[in-house]
Amino acid sequence: MGHGRHADPRCRGRVVTALIIVIVVIAVAVVVGVGVMMVSRRRRPDGVAAFQRHIDALSPEARRPVVDQVQQLEGDAEQPKPVDRPEDDEGAGPQ
Numbered sequence: 001m002g003h004g005r006h007a008d009p010r011c012r013g014r015v016v017t018a019l020i021i022v023i024v025v026i027a028v029a030v031v032v033g034v035g036v037m038m039v040s041r042r043r044r045p046d047g048v049a050a051f052q053r054h055i056d057a058l059s060p061e062a063r064r065p066v067v068d069q070v071q072q073l074e075g076d077a078e079q080p081k082p083v084d085r086p087e088d089d090e091g092a093g094p095q
Contacts, residue, residue: 055063 055066058066
């Protein structure tokens with residue numbers, strides 16, 4: 001009779017092979033899980049933040065036209081657009 005549960009060398013070899021396969025599968029799963037977590041935590045910055053960093057990297061001379069253009073656009077957005085009203089109703093609106 002055999003000395004242990006798996007006295008047959010072929011059976012022992014299969015157990016070792018199965019154990020190695022299980023360990024490799026677990027290792028691959030861990031590596032994939034860590035990779036997914038790293039990718040999900042590293043989010044791309046929004047366009048405004050990327051633009052701001054790009055502008056900050058420019059010299060003041062190179063930055064000036066872009067800053068002037070943004071300020072002009074902001075100024076245009078702050079000014080109310082004229083509303084067409086009939087001239088004969090000037091005093092009739094709520095105040």
